[in-house]
Amino acid sequence: xxxxxxxxxxxxxxxxxxxxxxxxxxxxxxxxxxxxxxxxxxxxxxxxxxxxxxxxxxxxxxxxxxxxxxxxxxxxxxxxxxxxxxxxxxxxxxxxxxxxxxxxxxxxxxxxxxxxxxxxxxxxxxxxxxxxxxxxxxxxxxxxxxxxxxxxxxxxxxxxxxxxxxxxxxxxxxxxxxxxxxxxxxxxxxxxxxxxxxxxxxxxxxxxxxxxxxxxxxxxxxxxxxxxxxxxxxxxxxxxxxxxxxxxxxxxxxxxxxxxxxxxxxxxxxxxxxxxxxxxxxxxxxxxxxxxxxxxxxxxxxxxxxxxxxxxxxxxxxx
Amino acid sequence: xxxxxxxxxxxxxxxxxxxxxxxxxxxxxxxxxxxxxxxxxxxxxxxxxxxxxxxxxxxxxxxxxxxxxxxxxxxxxxxxxxxxxxxxxxxxxxxxxxxxxxxxxxxxxxxxxxxxxxxxxxxxxxxxxxxxxxxxxxxxxxxxxxxxxxxxxxxxxxxxxxxxxxxxxxxxxxxxxxxxxxxxxxxxxxxxxxxxxxxxxxxxxxxxxxxxxxxxxxxxxxxxxxxxxxxxxxxxxxxxxxxxxxxxxxxxxxxxxxxxxxxxxxxxxxxxxxxxxxxxxxxxxxxxxxxxxxxxxxxxxxxxxxxxxxxxxxxxxxx
Numbered sequence: 001x002x003x004x005x006x007x008x009x010x011x012x013x014x015x016x017x018x019x020x021x022x023x024x025x026x027x028x029x030x031x032x033x034x035x036x037x038x039x040x041x042x043x044x045x046x047x048x049x050x051x052x053x054x055x056x057x058x059x060x061x062x063x064x065x066x067x068x069x070x071x072x073x074x075x076x077x078x079x080x081x082x083x084x085x086x087x088x089x090x091x092x093x094x095x096x097x098x099x100x101x102x103x104x105x106x107x108x109x110x111x112x113x114x115x116x117x118x119x120x121x122x123x124x125x126x127x128x129x130x131x132x133x134x135x136x137x138x139x140x141x142x143x144x145x146x147x148x149x150x151x152x153x154x155x156x157x158x159x160x161x162x163x164x165x166x167x168x169x170x171x172x173x174x175x176x177x178x179x180x181x182x183x184x185x186x187x188x189x190x191x192x193x194x195x196x197x198x199x200x201x202x203x204x205x206x207x208x209x210x211x212x213x214x215x216x217x218x219x220x221x222x223x224x225x226x227x228x229x230x231x232x233x234x235x236x237x238x239x240x241x242x243x244x245x246x247x248x249x250x251x252x253x254x255x256x257x258x259x260x261x262x263x264x265x266x267x268x269x270x271x272x273x274x275x276x277x278x279x280x281x282x283x284x285x286x287x288x289x290x291x292x293x294x295x296x297x298x299x300x301x302x303x304x305x306x307x308x309x310x311x312x313x314x315x316x317x318x319x
Numbered sequence: 320x321x322x323x324x325x326x327x328x329x330x331x332x333x334x335x336x337x338x339x340x341x342x343x344x345x346x347x348x349x350x351x352x353x354x355x356x357x358x359x360x361x362x363x364x365x366x367x368x369x370x371x372x373x374x375x376x377x378x379x380x381x382x383x384x385x386x387x388x389x390x391x392x393x394x395x396x397x398x399x400x401x402x403x404x405x406x407x408x409x410x411x412x413x414x415x416x417x418x419x420x421x422x423x424x425x426x427x428x429x430x431x432x433x434x435x436x437x438x439x440x441x442x443x444x445x446x447x448x449x450x451x452x453x454x455x456x457x458x459x460x461x462x463x464x465x466x467x468x469x470x471x472x473x474x475x476x477x478x479x480x481x482x483x484x485x486x487x488x489x490x491x492x493x494x495x496x497x498x499x500x501x502x503x504x505x506x507x508x509x510x511x512x513x514x515x516x517x518x519x520x521x522x523x524x525x526x527x528x529x530x531x532x533x534x535x536x537x538x539x540x541x542x543x544x545x546x547x548x549x550x551x552x553x554x555x556x557x558x559x560x561x562x563x564x565x566x567x568x569x570x571x572x573x574x575x576x577x578x579x580x581x582x583x584x585x586x587x588x589x590x591x592x593x594x595x596x597x598x599x600x601x602x603x604x605x606x607x608x609x610x611x612x613x614x615x616x617x618x619x620x621x622x623x624x625x626x627x628x629x630x631x632x633x634x635x636x637x638x
Binding site: 025027046047051108267270271274275276277307311312314315316317318319 | 344346365366370427586589590593594595596626630631633634635636637638
């Protein structure tokens, strides 16, 4: 079966987002390298516009709307960063936006989404079916629904993060990518394996929400209850119909880290790298530095997915 | 009277530190610009090696040691970041180092200084004379004393921060620089006024420690008691014999900000720019964004001096 996206899609996405998305920095830390026994290259999507990689996929999708779609608007459901990515992209392209978000999203994400001019509709993430809510909305208003990960344009957009990383640092032995619904890792795996067929691409999930790990082992999509983890960007119940085949074919392994390890990663990022990362943003960093993956002696890409964490909440993690 | 340093000294310093010091990023923030009503360019020395601009001056000084000086070693007194700068530079150059530091320095700074292999000698910043202690040490052991700011090689090294900023962003209307003993601002003023004679260079002090503001107005160095402020890098009692003439001739004005304003700056940096800055690092940012200086409609350089803050302490500021 052919995959939903190929390398050309990612290159085209890179052209669409050029000059609009930030080309985020690749940071290194001698202390991190010492701790990991490896050479780590952190692709810092916490410095992306709206604070996370999600802007890439959202903008790539909206930039391909027809004039009719632009006029009717976009709607989306999201645990937070995709919402902001859609809202900001819609604002930049002059498209109306309505976003279905969990009631308990970090306040900073709710406020930012509204700040970009989008209408926000909240739901209870432990009770309601957000997808059904968003579909209803799109039908009632004729808006195009852009899902947070299971969409070829979104996946291709997210893949530009790995494309930029590999363009900047050259060959890597391993690429570590956080995994919620699989949008980021599927785009990144397609880019990375095309540029460097020998690279090992490894997904990192919260231990409480290892549905992708289970799914990969079972050979079919496994659905779990909404996991309780501080990694709010990876609180997905299942990977996508489009992302799963990519994960099956191109992702070499999936590992997990605990919430305690995410907090340790956030503390390291703040204390030593002077950088704020959100819990989900610590997944790949924790895996690289705290032994979830053997990376000794390797050149390792680590994608930091975002930095959108309430500072009062961050204060608790750092205390 | 001729000043202690000129532009050539800064260019030579830039050559000495090239490939050793980080060329730190210049970051921008649309939100910060909106709040300030200006175009702000943040020169992020929190991403400098050892986490602050002090590495520049320390390395520039130690790189000029004679073989005899290298063998006997270096000693220094410092509220923290200069200590780390000297310790790391000494380690890189294979020079023994002994550092006199306040007992109440942030634990992260004490640990980092020892981590770079330096011997640490502590003192009480409200009782002891650190300069006398360091002089005694240098006499007893034949070590060369490198003061934290009142030294031409240190001043020239710090000036490379402004040199890099102006090389990268071009002409600026105003440059805001934090001010403790005056090492950073004197180096930066010499670089900035040479490259752009019309630029306004403004120093920013904590309101509790406005000795430089008083000194500039009085036309002579005014000594104050050790100020109680969270800006531990600007807890100096007086500016230097070498830095003061530069401040008199090349610094256009000196303004002050409160500790509450520094905390607001640290919160903005963490929440919106995903960046950890130390309280002293917030001086210029607070001045630019909270009205201490009129920068409306201008292109403004803002030097973020460092990011070395205990994360437990940072947690309190962010809570």
